[in-house]
Amino acid sequence: MTRSQEGAASTFSGYLILLVLLVAVVLAWFLIRSAVPGEYATKAAKLAFAGTILGSIGIVGLVLAGFYMIQPNQAAVITLFGSYKGTDRTQGLRWIWPWMGKRKLSVRAHNVHSDRVKINDLRGNPIDVACNVVWRVADTAQAVFDVDDYKAFVEIQIEAGLRTVGARHPYDDMSEDDLTTLRGSAEVVASELRAELNERLHVAGIEVDEAGLTHLAYAPEIAGAMLRRQQAEAVIAARAKLVMGAVSMVQMALDKLSEDDIVHLDDERRASMVSNLMVVLCGERDVNPVVNAGSLYT
Structure with a gap:
């Protein structure tokens, strides 16, 4: 699979385009007003005047369709007829050619608390675990084009990573050996879980900032x-x-x-x-x- 890579999109400041549009509308108003056909004008002149008005309205509507707003920690993926043309991360009012597509997505930190899942620890004991993960979109192109639904992908991979890390260590160990346990080595387990999730989510352009267990207990039957x-x-x-x-x-x-x-x-x-x-x-x-x-x- 060919992986996408985020790049900067060629967009324009919406404030500048808005100023140019306002000036153009004012000038067009004066020109149209001075060109209004008289009472005895020919039908062709009247039709030409009506066409000019409709054309001006169409141009204004076309320009207005190119405006979009980007909030802080938000990005817009720009495409042209299905081809990726870059990502715009500049905050404020922006403008792009109206025939180019734009898809907004948040690059803020997301906090996900997983459901409790039952797994077997290193010794085969069934345990119930849950975790909390803080993640964000690092590469918008990968998030949009390389996976079908990056949010659903994150949730599934969190459960898979939790099962993998939980099976590496015993729940607890009362011996004198310096073993890494799920209950007694919270920092080590959290670090392993974060590394495991980053490796799994790299294909989707997702980066995990924090990860840690929030629930840990033996299964009710034991x-x-x-x-x-x-x-x-x-x-x-x-x-x-x-x-x-x-x-x-x-x-x-x-x-x-x-x-x-x-x-x-x-x-x-x-x-x-x-x-x-x-x-x-x-x-x-x-x-x-x-x-x-x-x-x-x-």
């Missing part, structure tokens, strides 16, 4: 099970950190007792002390101390 799984993984992760912290604290306590020569413990009493400290540090309930009034070995 939401309950995945919530219990997340809770279990969170409990396991918390317990692992608690045990590692308790072991380091016990090690620090034993080393400190030995360094300061406070007490010397044999292997049996050392194991008993470690067991008691681990129970105190890892237990979920408050521990009641027991005072030993006897010797260390009773």
Whole structure:
């Protein structure tokens, strides 16, 4: 497929043409008024006068048909009998030859919030996602001539790009690995989605300025099970950190007792002390101390 490319159209300032038209109308009025046939003029003279008036009106109407207005952040695609002749982006009143076609389109930023779609993440879990995309027309020729309906094309490609990016990453990951997840790496996912959409929409002359997820959740059929799984993984992760912290604290306590020569413990009493400290540090309930009034070995 041959891609179109935007170019500048050869148009005229509408204000200048309007001024010339007004001057021409005033002059024509005086000329016609002075040329009005008298009562005894011939029929041919009267017909010629009527033809002059109709011709003048036709010329004025033809010139008026060439005027058009371009608002800020708006463009007009100019064609001549189906051939692309350029794009006019100059704001204000413009004029072009009346037999040339013009199609206006907005080059402002468009904000699109996609519908929620169900996809499978990297691990095959069904999830519901939606995104928000800010896009604009960068090349008017491609938008008008290279796709049938560029707005519908954008909506379809947004859904396709969302499915592609969503399938690259897992929804969440409770392991210690530094993985990119849909829930925990919002900036990375947004950057990937924007790049994916720009690649897909380049053929239509569309540029995506911003893209990001606005909704992310497990599908209803597995939401309950995945919530219990997340809770279990969170409990396991918390317990692992608690045990590692308790072991380091016990090690620090034993080393400190030995360094300061406070007490010397044999292997049996050392194991008993470690067991008691681990129970105190890892237990979920408050521990009641027991005072030993006897010797260390009773």
